[in-house]
Amino acid sequence: MIQHRTRERLAAGKATVGCWLTTASPFVAELMAARGYDWLMVDMEHSPANWESTALMIAAVVRRGASAYVRVPAGSVENVKRALDAGAQGVLVPMVNTPEEAAAMVAAVRYPPEGQRSIGGWLRAARWETDGAGYLAAANREVMLIVQAEHVRHLEQAEAIASVPGVDLVYIGPNDFSASFGRRRGDPAMEEAYAAILAACGRAGVPAGFHAADAAEAALRLKQGFRFVAVGTDDGLIARAAAEDLQALAQFRGE
Numbered sequence: 001m002i003q004h005r006t007r008e009r010l011a012a013g014k015a016t017v018g019c020w021l022t023t024a025s026p027f028v029a030e031l032m033a034a035r036g037y038d039w040l041m042v043d044m045e046h047s048p049a050n051w052e053s054t055a056l057m058i059a060a061v062v063r064r065g066a067s068a069y070v071r072v073p074a075g076s077v078e079n080v081k082r083a084l085d086a087g088a089q090g091v092l093v094p095m096v097n098t099p100e101e102a103a104a105m106v107a108a109v110r111y112p113p114e115g116q117r118s119i120g121g122w123l124r125a126a127r128w129e130t131d132g133a134g135y136l137a138a139a140n141r142e143v144m145l146i147v148q149a150e151h152v153r154h155l156e157q158a159e160a161i162a163s164v165p166g167v168d169l170v171y172i173g174p175n176d177f178s179a180s181f182g183r184r185r186g187d188p189a190m191e192e193a194y195a196a197i198l199a200a201c202g203r204a205g206v207p208a209g210f211h212a213a214d215a216a217e218a219a220l221r222l223k224q225g226f227r228f229v230a231v232g233t234d235d236g237l238i239a240r241a242a243a244e245d246l247q248a249l250a251q252f253r254g255e
Contacts, residue, residue, distance in 0.1 A: 001130040004089050004142045006039045006067035006228075010169070010207050015222050018066075020211070020233040024049040026056035028234050033064035041230065042070045044083070045094055055086040062087065069146070075101060077116075080108040085121040087128065090144030092171060097153040099160045106166030109145045111136065114166070144168040146209065146228075149197050150176035158197050162204035169228055170201050171209035185213075198225055 006016050016038035021029050024047055032040055040061045042054050049057070054070060061068040071092040072079035083091050093105045107115040119136065128135050145166060150173035154161060162170050172194060178185045181193070194210070201208040202225070209228030212218035218231045 001134055001138060002062060002128055004067060004144075005065070007089075007142065007144055007168075009038065010227060013227075015227045015229070017218065017222075018228070018230050019237070020230055021049075021057055022047040022233045022235050023238075024053045024057075026053065026060045029057040030060035030064055032234055033061040033066040037066050039067035039069060039228075041092060042068070042088075043233075044079075045071050045073050051082055051086060054083070058087045062089075069144070071148075075105055077108045080105065081118055084109065084117070084139075084143060089142065090146060090168070092146040092148055094148045094173070095150055095176070096147035096161065097151050098157060099164050102147050102161045102164040102167050105145060105147065106164060109143055110140050110166060114140050146171050148173050151180040152177075153180075155193055155196060158200035159203055162201045162206050167206060169207050169209055170197060171211070171228060172197055173211055195224075
């Protein structure tokens with residue numbers, strides 16, 4: 001059975017670094033995974049990714065030794081079930097604002113008796129390099145449930161949400177989180193809210209994550225104690241590299 005290396009690192013108190021996959025391309029996913037990220041997140045909420053491309057991206061990422069996660073389009077039993085059946089090692093559920101919503105997602109992720117996840121399909125077992133029985137025996141222990149903090153209502157119940165049994169990690173999405181406060185990302189006032197989420201996770205005994213815009217911000221968040229930090233997106237990396245190359249060659253184009 002394949003190792004869930006990111007979960008192992010987090011359990012050991014170590015930090016992890018990943019990136020968002022938004023191009024819906026298995027080829028880009030494999031290219032990114034080969035660079036050495038701890039994990040990669042297929043974003044099904046804000047990208048063209050469908051279930052077929054998601055399954056192919058998961059396979060490409062795992063083949064290269066990184067952990068593969070999926071941000072589902074919304075927190076529903078169907079979305080969670082399909083992402084995990086496609087082989088994801090964990091799911092990120094957006095806009096979780098109450099302990100009750102978190103508990104419902106725990107039930108969707110875990111097989112009975114710990115939850116209510118339905119048993120079916122062959123794809124996930126193939127992706128975990130084991131058979132159905134092996135997967136069933138390990139899934140409740142190995143699959144990660146990540147809930148996303150991206151609204152002021154989450155902040156109001158942050159510790160209660162992080163303390164729900166079965167929640168493995170809380171991940172801050174700063175864009176929507178800031179918008180719910182009526183502020184822009186980067187507003188200094190938001191730092192207090194980020195710190196409050198981090199502290200609540202610490203009291204609950206679960207790691208906290210953050211979606212950083214670039215490497216400089218990622219370094220800041222890691223220093224602050226966030227242990228599951230994304231550095232931008234694959235499309236952002238491509239666009240930035242292209243812009244840098246073109247700028248370097250601008251004089252030769254008469255610009």
